[in-house]
Amino acid sequence: MAKHIEPGMRVALPVDYAGVSMAMTRPMIEHGAGDLDLVCVPTGGLQVDQLVGAGLVRTVETSAVSLGEAGGAPRFNAAVREGAVRPKDATCPAIHAGLMAAQKGSPFMPLRGLIGTDLLRHRDDWRVIDNPLADGGDPIVLIPAIKPDVTIFHVPMADRFGNVWIGRRRELAAMAYASRTVLVTVERIVEENLLADEMSAAGVLPALYVTAVARAPKGAWPYGLWGEYPADSAEIARYAKAARTADGFSAYMAQAQTEPA
Amino acid sequence: MAEVLPREVLICTIARLLDGVRHVAVGASSPIPAAGAMLLRAMKEAGGAVGPRISILGSVEHNFFTNGSAELFDCAGQGRIDAFFLGGGQIDGFGNVNLVGAGDYPRSSVRWPGSFGSAYLYFVVPRVILFREEHTPRVFVEKVDFISAPGISSEGVFRSGGPVALLTGKGLFRFDKTRPGFDLESVHPGHNLAEIKQATGFRFAHDVEPRQTALPDRSTLDLLRGRVFDELAETYPEFAAQMRRDLVAVDA
Numbered sequence: 001m002a003k004h005i006e007p008g009m010r011v012a013l014p015v016d017y018a019g020v021s022m023a024m025t026r027p028m029i030e031h032g033a034g035d036l037d038l039v040c041v042p043t044g045g046l047q048v049d050q051l052v053g054a055g056l057v058r059t060v061e062t063s064a065v066s067l068g069e070a071g072g073a074p075r076f077n078a079a080v081r082e083g084a085v086r087p088k089d090a091t092c093p094a095i096h097a098g099l100m101a102a103q104k105g106s107p108f109m110p111l112r113g114l115i116g117t118d119l120l121r122h123r124d125d126w127r128v129i130d131n132p133l134a135d136g137g138d139p140i141v142l143i144p145a146i147k148p149d150v151t152i153f154h155v156p157m158a159d160r161f162g163n164v165w166i167g168r169r170r171e172l173a174a175m176a177y178a179s180r181t182v183l184v185t186v187e188r189i190v191e192e193n194l195l196a197d198e199m200s201a202a203g204v205l206p207a208l209y210v211t212a213v214a215r216a217p218k219g220a221w222p223y224g225l226w227g228e229y230p231a232d233s234a235e236i237a238r239y240a241k242a243a244r245t246a247d248g249f250s251a252y253m254a255q256a257q258t259e260p261a
Numbered sequence: 262m263a264e265v266l267p268r269e270v271l272i273c274t275i276a277r278l279l280d281g282v283r284h285v286a287v288g289a290s291s292p293i294p295a296a297g298a299m300l301l302r303a304m305k306e307a308g309g310a311v312g313p314r315i316s317i318l319g320s321v322e323h324n325f326f327t328n329g330s331a332e333l334f335d336c337a338g339q340g341r342i343d344a345f346f347l348g349g350g351q352i353d354g355f356g357n358v359n360l361v362g363a364g365d366y367p368r369s370s371v372r373w374p375g376s377f378g379s380a381y382l383y384f385v386v387p388r389v390i391l392f393r394e395e396h397t398p399r400v401f402v403e404k405v406d407f408i409s410a411p412g413i414s415s416e417g418v419f420r421s422g423g424p425v426a427l428l429t430g431k432g433l434f435r436f437d438k439t440r441p442g443f444d445l446e447s448v449h450p451g452h453n454l455a456e457i458k459q460a461t462g463f464r465f466a467h468d469v470e471p472r473q474t475a476l477p478d479r480s481t482l483d484l485l486r487g488r489v490f491d492e493l494a495e496t497y498p499e500f501a502a503q504m505r506r507d508l509v510a511v512d513a
């Protein structure tokens with residue numbers, strides 16, 4: 001699946017609790033397509049840090065990057081300090097608004113807040129206009145549509161027709177609607193059509209939006225997956241410690257398993 | 262009666278600051294704000310009233326949302342969230358919050374995780390409580406290095422929300438948006454005005470002899486140490502266990 005990713009593409013990745021396809025991280029690094037512009041929906045963590053550490057990333061549009069309780073994202077923070085990666089700092093609802101605009105095929109979405117922040121000052125792609133529906137004097141920010149080339153996530157199941165179960169993690173659907181290519185790893189592939197049952201159909205992303213599905217048991221590890229398994233906080237902490245230095249990061253990536261023992 | 266722990270004073274102060282809210286949202290790693298919200302709910306229910314709805318981000322049990330991580334922000338934009346908490350790597354005397362980093366952006370000398378939803382929620386949630394336990398001059402600065410979210414806005418900018426209070430490990434401040442600036446409302450037990458002045462990088466208004474932060478009564482403490490710590494343990498097991506160990510230690 002990593003072959004779908006080409007140098008210079010814009011790649012959307014989900015927040016750590018929504019279903020991160022950690023199983024795709026190593027194949028992406030081995031594939032080696034670089035100069036990626038990452039979009040974190042709406043924040044990033046381990047996967048972003050590893051892709052940055054592997055030197056594949058040019059910019060990161062995000063509301064935050066951290067390893068949660070394990071602390072700051074070491075390779076991302078180092079790359080920003082060295083100027084190797086350019087952060088495009090945002091705020092969570094701005095990322096959602098950009099995807100929503102793309103979902104509707106609109107050029108932008110207006111969003112409250114932001115005026116007077118240094119986020120806005122540093123974003124030359126965001127614009128302030130006067131609300132044309134008010135009598136004047138109501139400035140509002142326009143967030144341009146975010147149209148990723150590729151979206152990658154991990155969920156519990158897909159059916160053999162390519163329909164993907166996303167439950168209440170609707171941001172995964174928003175990412176898929178906005179993206180040209182959608183790559184999904186799953187814990188299992190089921191026989192029955194997920195759209196055939198009304199109870200499951202409401203939580204399904206239809207195959208229409210899905211480019212490829214691959215089975216990857218424990219594919220979010222060491223992150224957890226909703227309804228399936230908790231995060232492995234000891235492993236995330238082990239990474240956080242190892243990745244404090246570039247050498248430690250390389251050693252970790254060289255020896256760590258892709259699945260828990 | 263066991264001595265009241267400093268963190269219990271903070272939790273009870275938060276419950277007081279939240280009085281009257283219908284819906285409060287709490288960040289994923291904020292056990293003290295969550296405990297304050299849970300305490301208020303327990304107190305309301307003990308009195309036969311309806312307690313606030315509590316949304317804890319990232320929690321499965323305390324999550325009412327079915328529309329992904331965008332729904333919290335939509336909900337706030339609709340005016341359905343009355344209170345929220347913000348921390349900050351730096352907070353200044355104008356209520357500006359910096360969650361991005363210290364030094365020159367973007368190649369900051371220290372990089373924090375990022376602004377999260379602050380650049381929106383600070384504008385649209387009516388009662389934002391700034392909460393940071395560490396009360397030092399490196400946190401409470403004269404001017405933040407990066408504005409993730411501004412304390413006040415120019416006239417004409419849509420703003421239905423903003424900061425109302427700043428709670429630290431040493432004291433409680435109210436935010437006066439007309440000045441704008443902070444007024445020291447009370448000092449926690451064991452601390453004093455001189456110490457707070459030394460630990461604060463911005464100027465603030467205060468009485469000559471500020472009063473002490475109110476301590477919880479027996480029934481409030483019983484609710485906190487019983488029901489609330491039980492509820493808290495579901496989402497923050499490590500924090501609840503630590504609070505209970507600390508209580509045993511002061512009792513011994």
